[in-house]
Amino acid sequence: MGGRRRHGPKKLIALSWLLVEHEDDIEADLARFYPRDADQLEEFWAGRMSWRRLWVLVSRLPRDAATVIAEVGPDRAAWSTEVELLAKAVDELAAANWQFASAHRGRGPAPAPPQPIPRPFDD
Structure with a gap:
């Protein structure tokens, strides 16, 4: 098949759910852990960042990220x-x-x- 791998529907559903439930946490985490000149979530909503790229960034957030803590709770995250x-x-x-x-x-x-x-x- 070759070329780039496609992201699966499970990842898209998970990312969609995270965006609905924790958009502010994701925005804060992207600014904290992946600082860039542009607001990355704004770049995503404008279509200048792919779903795959956003998934890669969000799925690899460290334990002390606001998104992780909001999702699993502070005790489990620690x-x-x-x-x-x-x-x-x-x-x-x-x-x-x-x-x-x-x-x-x-x-x-x-x-x-x-x-x-x-x-x-x-x-």
Whole structure:
């Protein structure tokens, strides 16, 4: 087939929905993360920016972007892969300490099992 890849209808629907729900956030994020001389959203509405280009910019916004925070919530937006790995490490260390304490408790009462660190998506 060759040439440029076409953007799919799912991306267009998702972008359309984001524009309806979060146009102001998108405009602020484009100005913050992709500064240019012209207002990029105005360029899009005037037909001087393609749907694909706008999708590429919006879909790659960082976690602290207003659009991402508005879409997923501030807690979930702040929960990065690094934070998840740290929480997992703490949970595993707590479990190992509990196992050690349980195995070496003697005749005393069994220690309470550790509680995992709460995740923002465990609602």
